[in-house]
Amino acid sequence: MSEPTLAPAKVWHIPLLESDKTNGLVAGLKARVETIMDTIQITVALEDYRTLCERLFKAGFDFPSSMSGTDFEWGLGVALQLQQLESKRKITVRTYCTYENAHVPTVSDLWGGVDWHEREAYDLVGIIFDGHEDSLDGHPRRILLEDHWTIHPLQKRYNTRGYLIDGWKAKPFPSPAPWEEGFQPFAAAAPAAAHAPTAPKAVAAPVAPAAVASNPVAEAPVNPVVAESAPAEPPKKVAKKWVPKGEAAPAAAPSSQPQTLVSSQPEPVAAPAEAAPVAVEATSPAVVSSQDDLTIIEGIGPKRAEVLVAAGIATFVQLEQTSVAKIEEIMKAAGLDLAPGIESWSKQAGLLAKGDMVGFKALTDALVAGQEEKPRNPKIKRWEPR
Amino acid sequence: MTAVADKPNNARNTSGSVMNPTSVERVAGRSDEMLLNLGPQHPATHGVLRVLMGVDGERVTKAIPHIGYLHRNHEKLEEVRTYTQCIPYTDRMDYVSGMQNELPLCLAVEEMLGIEVPERAKYIRTILFELSRIASHMVWIGTYMLDLGAITPFLYAFRDREMILDIIEETAGARLLPNYFTYGGIRRDHHPRMMQDILEFLTWFEKKLPEYEALTIDAPVFQARTVGVGVLDPQVALNHGVTGPNLRGSGINWDLRKDDPYDAYPHLDFEVCVEYGCDAYSRSRARFREFRESIKLIRQAIAQCPKAGAVLPKLPRLKPVAGMERYRAVEISRGQLGVHIVADGSEKPWRSKHRSPSFCTLQALADMAVGSKFSDAIAILGSIDIVLGEIDR
Numbered sequence: 015m016s017e018p019t020l021a022p023a024k025v026w027h028i029p030l031l032e033s034d035k036t037n038g039l040v041a042g043l044k045a046r047v048e049t050i051m052d053t054i055q056i057t058v059a060l061e062d063y064r065t066l067c068e069r070l071f072k073a074g075f076d077f078p079s080s081m082s083g084t085d086f087e088w089g090l091g092v093a094l095q096l097q098q099l100e101s102k103r104k105i106t107v108r109t110y111c112t113y114e115n116a117h118v119p120t121v122s123d124l125w126g127g128v129d130w131h132e133r134e135a136y137d138l139v140g141i142i143f144d145g146h147e148d149s150l151d152g153h154p155r156r157i158l159l160e161d162h163w164t165i166h167p168l169q170k171r172y173n174t175r176g177y178l179i180d181g182w183k184a185k186p187f188p189s190p191a192p193w194e195e196g197f198q199p200f201a202a203a204a205p206a207a208a209h210a211p212t213a214p215k216a217v218a219a220p221v222a223p224a225a226v227a228s229n230p231v232a233e234a235p236v237n238p239v240v241a242e243s244a245p246a247e248p249p250k251k252v253a254k255k256w257v258p259k260g261e262a263a264p265a266a267a268p269s270s271q272p273q274t275l276v277s278s279q280p281e282p283v284a285a286p287a288e289a290a291p292v293a294v295e296a297t298s299p300a301v302v303s304s305q306d307d308l309t310i311i312e313g314i315g316p317k318r319a320e321v322l323v324a325a326g327i328a329t330f331v332q333l334e335q336t337s338v339a340k341i342e343e344i345m346k347a348a349g350l351d352l353a354p355g356i357e358s359w360s361k362q363a364g365l366l367a368k369g370d371m372v373g374f375k376a377l378t379d380a381l382v383a384g385q386e387e388k389p390r391n392p393k394i395k396r397w398e399p400r
Numbered sequence: 401m402t403a404v405a406d407k408p409n410n411a412r413n414t415s416g417s418v419m420n421p422t423s424v425e426r427v428a429g430r431s432d433e434m435l436l437n438l439g440p441q442h443p444a445t446h447g448v449l450r451v452l453m454g455v456d457g458e459r460v461t462k463a464i465p466h467i468g469y470l471h472r473n474h475e476k477l478e479e480v481r482t483y484t485q486c487i488p489y490t491d492r493m494d495y496v497s498g499m500q501n502e503l504p505l506c507l508a509v510e511e512m513l514g515i516e517v518p519e520r521a522k523y524i525r526t527i528l529f530e531l532s533r534i535a536s537h538m539v540w541i542g543t544y545m546l547d548l549g550a551i552t553p554f555l556y557a558f559r560d561r562e563m564i565l566d567i568i569e570e571t572a573g574a575r576l577l578p579n580y581f582t583y584g585g586i587r588r589d590h591h592p593r594m595m596q597d598i599l600e601f602l603t604w605f606e607k608k609l610p611e612y613e614a615l616t617i618d619a620p621v622f623q624a625r626t627v628g629v630g631v632l633d634p635q636v637a638l639n640h641g642v643t644g645p646n647l648r649g650s651g652i653n654w655d656l657r658k659d660d661p662y663d664a665y666p667h668l669d670f671e672v673c674v675e676y677g678c679d680a681y682s683r684s685r686a687r688f689r690e691f692r693e694s695i696k697l698i699r700q701a702i703a704q705c706p707k708a709g710a711v712l713p714k715l716p717r718l719k720p721v722a723g724m725e726r727y728r729a730v731e732i733s734r735g736q737l738g739v740h741i742v743a744d745g746s747e748k749p750w751r752s753k754h755r756s757p758s759f760c761t762l763q764a765l766a767d768m769a770v771g772s773k774f775s776d777a778i779a780i781l782g783s784i785d786i787v788l789g790e791i792d793r
Binding site: 050051053055076077078079080082084085093095099102104106108125126127128129130131138157158159160167168174198199200 | 467468471473475476477479480511635636638639640641642652654659660722723724725726727729736738740742744745750751753755759760762763764792793
C-alpha cells in the first residue's frame with residue numbers, strides 16, 4: 015500500500031530562522047514564542063499586541079495573509095497571519111481578550127488588508143477593534159450581516175440557527191495565561207450538548223424514559239407541561255375529565271354529539287346506550303388508574319377521546335384490549351369518520367400502558383397519517399436541525 | 401501607468417462609512433456627487449455585490465463595496481460537521497473553480513495529523529487543480545468580455561469549459577461541486593480514460609488559444625478599455641493582501657505554487673506569469689498567460705504521474721490534538737485561498753476560517769476605481785475576477 019516516495023515525507027519550503035525567537039521582536043513583551051511546522055507562533059498579551067504588530071511591520075512582514083476571530087468559550091481570540099515575501103517567513107500572532115472587555119487595538123492602519131477581516135471578526139465573533147477607521151457607534155461597521163444586527167453568530171453561545179443555547183455558561187479564563195508556558199485553550203473535552211438546538215420546534219417525545227420508568231402502568235404522567243427540560247412546548251390537548259358511569263355526562267355526551275358532527279346519523283342514541291352495558295363490563299376489571307389522556311395517541315383528538323371515554327374506554331390498558339372492530343364500531347356509532355390509523359391505536363396504547371415512552375416515540379415517528387411505514391434504514395441520515 | 405508614489409503604502413480610500421459619507425475628490429465649483437448603487441443585481445457584478453459609487457459627472461469619487469448578500473454562514477455550519485463533512489462546504493465558496501477550494505482544507509488537516517499523501521494522489525490532485533484553473537479562467541475571460549460588450553468569447557469559453565466539466569463529472573461525479581479531494585488524497589481513483597481525455601482536450605485547447613487571444617487580449621477595443629485603467633500600486637496591493645494574478649499584474653512575483661508548494665508542484669517546472677503594468681490590462685494578461693502555464697503543468701504531471709498505486713493511505717482518526725491551529729493557503733485561480741483551522745480534539749473543527757482571495761482583493765477596489773471614469777469601474781471589477789461565493793461564504 016505504501017509506495018516509494020519521490021520526495022522526503024515532510025518538506026517545509028519556508029525557512030525557519032531560529033534567531034527569530036531571540037531577536038528583538040518579543041523583547042520586553044508578555045509573549046510566548048513557539049515553532050509549529052513552518053510557522054512561528056507568537057502568543058502575546060492583549061496590552062502588548064499593538065506593540066508587537068508595529069515591530070513586525072517595521073521588521074518587514076508586509077503581507078497580511080489572514081486575520082480571524084475565534085470564540086473559545088472563556089474569551090475571544092484573534093489570530094493574525096503575516097508573511098514576509100522576500101524570506102517567505104510566516105508568523106502567526108495570537109492574542110486573547112475576555113468577553114467583558116472584548117476590545118482589541120486595530121492593526122488596520124498598519125496593514126490595510128486586515129480592515130475587512132477585522133470588520134468580519136467584529137461582525138461574526140464580537141471582537142471590537144478600537145481605532146478602526148470604518149467605525150459605527152464605537153465598533154467596526156459590520157460587513158457580512160446588516161448594520162442593525164445585534165448578535166454575533168459565530169460565538170459559541172448561539173447554535174447554528176442563531177438561538178441562544180440553554181444553559182451555556184462561559185468558562186473561566188485559563189490559568190496558565192495564553193502568553194505563559196503551558197497554556198491550554200481547551201481545558202476539558204467540549205460538552206457534547208454544546209450545539210443542541212433550543213428553537214421552539216422541540217422534539218415530539220414529552221419526557222425522558224428515565225422519568226417514565228419509575229411510573230409503571232397506565233398513569234397520567236405524560237403531560238409534557240410537567241417536563242422541565244423541554245422549553246416552550248405548545249401545551250398538549252387535555253381530554254375532558256372522565257366521569258364514572260351512571261352520571262349525567264355519558265348520557266349528555268351522545269346528545270351533544272349530533273351538534274358537533276359533520277354527518278349526523280340516526281343511530282347515535284341507540285349505540286351508546288347499547289355500548290354502555292358493554293362498557294360496564296369492560297370497566298369492571300379493576301384498573302389502576304381512572305383515566306388516561308387519550309389525546310396523546312396519534313390519531314385521537316379531543317372529539318375521539320370523548321367518544322371513547324363515553325363508550326367506557328378511558329385508559330390505555332382498556333384501549334389496548336379493545337379490538338379494532340370494536341373501536342371502529344364505536345366511532346361509527348358516534349358518527350365520526352374512521353381514522354386511517356385505528357390499527358395503530360392499540361399498539362400505541364399498549365406502549366403507553368407499559369410506560370415505554372421511547373418505543374412510543376419511535377412508533378409515532380414511524381407513523382405517517384397514522385399508518386405505519388416500512389422501518390427506515392437507520393444508516394440513511396435524515397436532516398435534523400442542529 | 402506610473403505607480404502612485406506620494407501616498408503611504410497602507411493608505412486606504414474607504415472614505416468613511418455609509419452613515420457619514422465623505423468623498424475623496426471634489427472638483428471646485430462643480431462638486432455635485434451622486435450616489436449610485438452598482439448592484440446588487442447587475443450583470444457586471446459577478447454575483448450579488450453592491451458597490452456604492454459616488455460619481456461626480458462621470459468620474460468616480462467613491463467606491464464602497466457592500467457584501468453579505470450571499471452569506472451562508474459556512475463557518476458556523478462547519479463547526480457542527482466532521483472534517484470530512486466540511487469538504488463539500490468548501491466547494492460552494494468559489495463555485496466556479498470546483499476542486500481548488502477543497503485543497504487548502506485537505507492540506508491543513510493533513511499537515512496537522514501528519515498524513516502522507518501517496519504520490520499518485522498528489523499528481524492527480526495537481527492535474528485536476530490545474531484543469532480547474534483553466535476552467536475558472538475561462539469563466540473569467542468569458543464574463544469579462546461580456547461586461548465589456550463582447551458576446552462571442554463568452555460562448556466560445558463556455559463551450560470549451562463544457563469539455564472540462566465533462567471530464568470532471570466523469571471522474572468525480574459532479575461538474576461544479578465535485579467533493580473529490582479528501583484527507584490523504586482523493587476519494588477514489590479517476591475513471592480509466594481521464595488522462596487521455598485531458599490530453600485530447602489540451603491539444604484542442606492549445607489550438608484554440610490563439611483564437612481566444614485575438615478575440616480578447618489582443619483585441620484593440622479590449623486594450624483601449626483596459627490599458628491604463630485601474631492602476632494598483634504594488635505596495636498598496638501587497639499591503640492590502642491582494643494575491644494571485646492581481647498581485648502579479650502589479651509586478652510582484654508571488655505564487656504559492658512556487659513559494660510554498662504543495663502536492664506535486666515541487667517536481668513540476670513552470671514559470672510564474674508576472675506583468676509590470678499595474679493596470680487592468682496587465683492583470684488580464686497575467687491571467688491569460690496562466691492558460692499556457694497550466695497546459696504545461698498538466699502535461700508534465702500526466703507524464704510523471706505513477707501509472708498505478710493507491711490514492712488514499714491508511715488514515716488515522718481525523719481528530720487533531722486539542723489546541724492545535726493551522727493556517728494553510730494554496731494558489732487558486734483567483735489568488736491565495738487559505739484555511740485557518742482551530743482544533744479542539746474532537747472530530748469537528750472548533751473554528752474554520754476561510755480566507756478567500758476575492759475578499760481581500762475587493763478591499764482594494766476603492767484604490768483602483770476612485771478617480772477613474774464610471775465605465776472604467778466596470779472594467780476594473782471584471783479585471784479583479786471576484787466570485788461572491790467565496791467573499792461572503
